[in-house]
Amino acid sequence: MKADRAGVLTGAHYLDGDFACGEGAMAAGCRFVAGYPITPSTEVVERIARRFPTMGGTFIQMEDELASMAAVVGASWTGTKSMTVTSGPGFSLMMENIGLGAMMETPCVVVDVQRGGPSTGLPTMVGQADMMQARWGSHGDYELIALCPQSPQEAFDLTIDAFNLSEIYRVPVLVMMDECVGHMTEKVVIPAAETIEIVPRKLTKKPVAEYLPYATNGNDIPEFARAGDGYRFHSTGLTHDERGYPVMSAECQKKCVTRLVDKIRENADKIARFDEEDTADADVVVVAYGITARVARMGMELAKKEGVKIGFIRPLVVWPFPEKRIRELATRVKAFVVPEINFGQVVLEVERCAAGRAATVSVPHAGGGVHDPADICNAILGAIK
């Protein structure tokens, strides 16, 4: 369906990434946000708190991030699209109920505007060191989706995509921004509501007597019933059967968790999204995301002057990882160079996919700033020696 006009601020704006993310959520039809203030993400909820009462949305500032994430999962069970926004320390607290969201198969969106860590780290300065936490942060096996915008425009666009993906796959979807993108102000074009494609909550049409909340009927994704529509269903964070009833057995665990994992893994190619440039005859491929993708381009320009053939892969969806494409490229390039503002996280995934067929070079940065493009250039030059 098309976006609800009330939430869409059509026009050309000069916005920072946080505001643009908030606008993306409202355009996507988000009408419930629970959050706890944390730098550098707070502007997202400030924007929403100001605009929500004019479009039938409710924002509540909860007592902590544990509560924020729990409230988001709860609200989503009413069919109301729901989101929370945080940064590293809050993201750690949210892991508990991100797991609940994954287990109950609850569509929702979590925005992490990454700052330097660990612990309180660098509250006002950039980091990209939550990427593996996004992948593995809650205990147990599950799969979810994480997107990485490189600009305020993409913060708007990808937040809409995050809501749509969460509806299609019934998972929490993470928008892994970084402080630079969050606080960078650029032109953001918000299109007319009629041109924004929205995936609505698809409610089951089954009669009450036939509905089982976790039956999939050969599909990957169970049909959704919302609280208050007479289905009187049960949902639990315990391992459960098709009725949503807890069953403590290895057999039920296998069935329940296999589906949670497979519904994303088996659709990974469909979900994967990346920009690709100049890979056809490349010797080196740079893989970068978020603000680092923009810095990497400068490093690549420097290296091109030295005559190196350089391709570029920029994952917009980092999880699930664009595994297939990296595997293909690994058979014909000499090396992958992976700059990121951490000590080497997504590079591990590139290395796994390259599987020794191409060299993998990490270009780490501790955080608090972005790479010097010369460092990326030197890594590229070093990779083909």
Add this chain to the structure above:
Amino acid sequence: MSKTTERQQEEGLPGMDHPVAPFLRMDRMPHIWCSTCGIGIVLKCYATALQEAQVDPDKTSIVSGIGCTGRVAGYMKLDGFHTTHGRAIPFATGLKLGRPELFVTVFSGDGDLSGIGGNHLIHAARRNMDLLVILVNNFIYGMTGGQNAPTTPEMARSSTMPYGNFEPPFNIPHLVASCGASYVARWTCLHVRQLTKSMKEGIKRKGFRLIEVIAPCSTLYARLNKLGTGFDLMKFYHDNAEVRHDADTRDVAIKFQDSIICGKFVEEEKPTFLELMDAHYRKALGGRYVPMPAEGGMLREQD
């Protein structure tokens, strides 16, 4: 009769002639609670209160955390959510705000609500959030094997206070009353009629309503403290419970094997979170204010 109840009857499940069977998932019986555990009594009182108050079960949601009482959400034939440890209240807050027409009950234990969930308990009370909270207090962590709780009376033994508890416990009614709860009552599992009546009052009122129910845990609390069986604890309630409506909540703290003050302690008319929010935005924004619809903020295809 609802369609789901018809389905249960067709399946020929035993116990379908029980008066509150339409409110229970009879296909999940027998339940997991120990013999002479008090939680089943509280659940029966709640189901009876729903029935007598003529609540629309289709618009009723129940949310539990983790623990013995946490299993209640799974046994009630309602939209039921068995959430993470301590997070029943914020989850329920999301449900209520996401679809304001729902009647939402939080049903959980003392450890879940006042231990790991203590921060949420006080803030929901402060906001006068529109939730009915049934807090079953058996003075101990039962599901995990009898560890000390924030409600364990001083000198009572638990598996992690093997020489007796030296920490002062919470006085639950005083805690939530001082934070702003608009209805606070306490009963024991023996006070079936009073508890049911109190639940009916709670159902009909708005805002943050909390009913603490003292319940026997014969397997752990009674055994570790050599108090006999669940029946002996019920006898103890009979001999030691004192009904004192409107008691000052400062005076209702529970000491080990001492009197248990019961009754309705707080009943106050004051605006709920949703009423405050609505009135405030109406005043601040006037005609620009668009409240969330009672049936929720789910957007539908517009024709």
